[in-house]
Amino acid sequence: MEIMNVQLAPNNARLTCYLQDKSDAMPNVDIRPAALVLPGGGYQYCSDREAEPVALAYMAEGFNAFVLRYTTGMDCPLDKSLQDARAALAYLRQNAADLRIDPHMIAAVGFSAGGHLAAALGTQSEEKPDALVLGYAVTLGATWAPMGRPSEPNLGDLVTDTTPPAFIFATQGDTLVPVKNSLVFADALADHDIPFALHIFPVGEHGLSLARPCTSKGDLSKVNSDVARWLPMSISFLQDIWGALGVVSPRPELRAQMGGGKAGLDVPFKRLLKNPGAAEVLQRRLPEVVGILRQNPLLKGASLRQLAGFMPDAYPEDLLRSIDEELSKV
Amino acid sequence: MEIMNVQLAPNNARLTCYLQDKSDAMPNVDIRPAALVLPGGGYQYCSDREAEPVALAYMAEGFNAFVLRYTTGMDCPLDKSLQDARAALAYLRQNAADLRIDPHMIAAVGFSAGGHLAAALGTQSEEKPDALVLGYAVTLGATWAPMGRPSEPNLGDLVTDTTPPAFIFATQGDTLVPVKNSLVFADALADHDIPFALHIFPVGEHGLSLARPCTSKGDLSKVNSDVARWLPMSISFLQDIWGALGVVSPRPELRAQMGGGKAGLDVPFKRLLKNPGAAEVLQRRLPEVVGILRQNPLLKGASLRQLAGFMPDAYPEDLLRSIDEELSKV
């Protein structure tokens, strides 16, 4: 393994790069997915407990890992930290070949304030990571208020169709960063049909990191075998969207959900409505349906085929067929 | 084992009781926790895939199980189904000794429409179960609208401090019952400090039941080893709140969260504010804090001790001590 410390302009943030050895015996890992680890610490410092041990956990599953010690401090505006995260992401993409990583498989893995930073990178930044892993992350502006940052936005409000898929976990026993931070962000992802996983565990205080002995600092309340399942579940999630190292394929369902794909009877209304051509077909051929969807946005997850299943008389087969034909051309 | 079918007044709903054998070799299971299983089926029917196999999964962990085939049908008002669920719960409580169950350890385990019924039992009913397990449950009124039930309430709006703890799971691939149904209900529980677990998996269609081969009806898309972890995780959750059969203790954190406990510096503001005496102390001694909490309800999860940690100058030790003394007397 090679350990490399890089100073990133303009703030001299330190990016520690953990690069696994290349080996002829393992050609499938010549290029690896990447975990960009963003430790927490209330933007006051970067916690070691959420740095190297997390990098190692991802490396043990085949990732190359990168720990960013971003700029922090009472007087440091969050923009400056975000600048560092952006610089790290750009560095990874620009040097992907040298770092032996796939520039389209970069997960930003952040905890607490670092989770805020990861989520900001996924919403407030032009260039975005390819996935987010958010541990007890702050996303609600109000959470910052008592720490003297009164006007931070709710990151969930900034979610768009280009926000990357996200794995989210938190514990209800966390009194510092209430789980609402995770719930509201997940809700925004759901609204935009962005693939996500959400795991809220009932027991556990703030800052569990891996919830293993090695990140517990000797405190039994920071070891929790239920919560510790978040790490392998996050690996599963990233495999679902990216596949794994040439032996596991991505889940076709998520590929379809993320990738657009062709318009048709089986495509959820919400995806059709984002496609101007398909939206025009729906509006012209089924204006009453578009009206219902406007009144009841919950239904947008269903497809025309599903709707017709409920009301076969209203939507006979030949009608469906002719609409399908039109959709296939958009 | 004894299988017993009971007809419940007034609608003649059928309750199938699965009672494990009593044995002198296992005195710790003379009295067992109970799972009241409420299958789904859109209030049109009760799905076998979410009935007996689920009962067996809980029995294998030591529960006695009860499957309710509640009244359904296009023209059946949901109140009638709820009447059945209430009758089943009352039957279990009234006959707890004969059924060899603990009348204070009854979990209502429902799926889809049955999950709606379980959640309704936990919110709209005077007599409530002791825990809820909600699988891809409907909780938003709008979900019912296209099925001809336009005016159902959002069950999350009915959550109060007396709603029981809930284990919730769903899959984002579920286009029939969008995950928002689970997110919004969990959010309401969070607001009321009710212990809950929430697991949303990215992949999986509606109606996975146990997500094991035995509930798949031979359809591979209904087998998912990630989603299948909900069952053991739900057992963990119920153990966290109840303990298990004399050998596992309940988690003291959840006991405290549920049970009130004594007022003091370490108790979250939200619990203090629900206690009139403690609320009076706070209002009198720290009116500015109460003002902040009113403006920023997110902070109510924190305790006075945590707040003082951030601002030691504003809240010196002797002030804290004297407030603690007052709180300890309420």
Add this chain to the structure above:
Amino acid sequence: MEIMNVQLAPNNARLTCYLQDKSDAMPNVDIRPAALVLPGGGYQYCSDREAEPVALAYMAEGFNAFVLRYTTGMDCPLDKSLQDARAALAYLRQNAADLRIDPHMIAAVGFSAGGHLAAALGTQSEEKPDALVLGYAVTLGATWAPMGRPSEPNLGDLVTDTTPPAFIFATQGDTLVPVKNSLVFADALADHDIPFALHIFPVGEHGLSLARPCTSKGDLSKVNSDVARWLPMSISFLQDIWGALGVVSPRPELRAQMGGGKAGLDVPFKRLLKNPGAAEVLQRRLPEVVGILRQNPLLKGASLRQLAGFMPDAYPEDLLRSIDEELSKV
């Protein structure tokens, strides 16, 4: 579910049949695999802790289950208990259609003395189950000696090519039935190329059953989450050999290992040598190899192709090809 008690001739042993309900919603479980549960108890009694709870654990994975309370007692010869087990197996096979089970997917699941009975059924009986699950089973004759049964055989000595595949687990902390009982039986299975799994856990006394709270009789030393993994691992094992309920296929490797298959360069020597035709080809064409195998039986697991890989000069391609041709005809 239907519970049925059957008295089996000639000893009136009681077989409790647990038959899951049939449902049009789950056509893939019209026919289920079967678990014939044989509780332990030193042939003095049948332990409830290893009876119904185990049946339920298998039912929760889709099995129909059958608990046999075989004849026991200080003066009862083991043959009589074996007679009961044989009768139960025959009953299951003869009534497979009525019991809705596959007569070729019957696992005998035994613990301690019941594990001895299961292993005896797999070795000393003409009619054999299709798989064995052996929990801290007695297989060594010497284990019985101090209990007044001085002349029981070592069941490992009776293993033949027709012994069914076996899942075996035990704990080293078991001072009553030393793990050697499991090791020696597994070794005999290995010698005969019978598929098996073996899991010996370091910690745990005799008689853990499922190692869950529900089988602990309130004794914490009988709950062990590591050991409790035996049950799902046994389900995996049975799926590897049988597949699962129309959605999971059997492992082709095990099918090949069990089923013979065609002779050829890739087939382990030990399987070739059991096939008289193939053995003749080997003896004639490669007498020196047969000699080596006789001296070093460990090598019998390798194939001719593997051997040639080590020594390409001694076994050139055209030689291999011509031998392969001969083998393909036997």
Add this chain to the structure above:
Amino acid sequence: MEIMNVQLAPNNARLTCYLQDKSDAMPNVDIRPAALVLPGGGYQYCSDREAEPVALAYMAEGFNAFVLRYTTGMDCPLDKSLQDARAALAYLRQNAADLRIDPHMIAAVGFSAGGHLAAALGTQSEEKPDALVLGYAVTLGATWAPMGRPSEPNLGDLVTDTTPPAFIFATQGDTLVPVKNSLVFADALADHDIPFALHIFPVGEHGLSLARPCTSKGDLSKVNSDVARWLPMSISFLQDIWGALGVVSPRPELRAQMGGGKAGLDVPFKRLLKNPGAAEVLQRRLPEVVGILRQNPLLKGASLRQLAGFMPDAYPEDLLRSIDEELSKV
């Protein structure tokens, strides 16, 4: 993290040291357990697939890791490789403080030939590691014969009371190193009452390493989620004997089994017999029992209390009490 390459005398074998960063935030990991990783490769080379990825898997659980590239080659006597392993172990012990490891928590983790080397270090070496992790390890001399090493001993024959505890796994589908290698070694450990875990999985070829995508070299047959459980199970095993990083205690049962402890009625005969004083008491007071144990060594795992339970008339309470008193003084 610091990566350090050390050349070890006398053969210039390369030891790569992976030392996790020290941090004030995690005082409980100032000193860590150590994994000395010994890759396989038939003593012809050291396989990268069993080197760094394995080191990372242990580091992710809190270990510092050390990969030894020992001397190999057709003409290299195995003694020379063992010399390297001994040198590595001595280096770790002598530099424990600098390497931030506990010199009494060093596990030798070897695979295939590297597993042979680990087992040799635990049996043929004066200075021994504190635990062994053996993956599809060669232990039977006959396995080496066809590779031109005809006179290697069976390592199981060299097991003594000072052999360290061992975690052992293998797959029955391994035709290169038959599972008998693991079975026979485990049997020797059982005979000497050395704590061990043994996991033999039915499916899987030779050389699975972690059985994860990252060690698969892109070959699906080298990914197996059942077999992949060996790594966390090995962590559990090492925690059972050593505890974990100040938050998990060692299992008292294993401590007792390893450490001797006081003589008494509840101590297995085999431990009593190793203690000269206790052996004398037994021989004098219960010569007939010592005779039985000589004839039936299997019984040595039982205690006098257990024996008396079977035969209360032969061993009345006051006899037991007086023997206990004598034993307590030895």
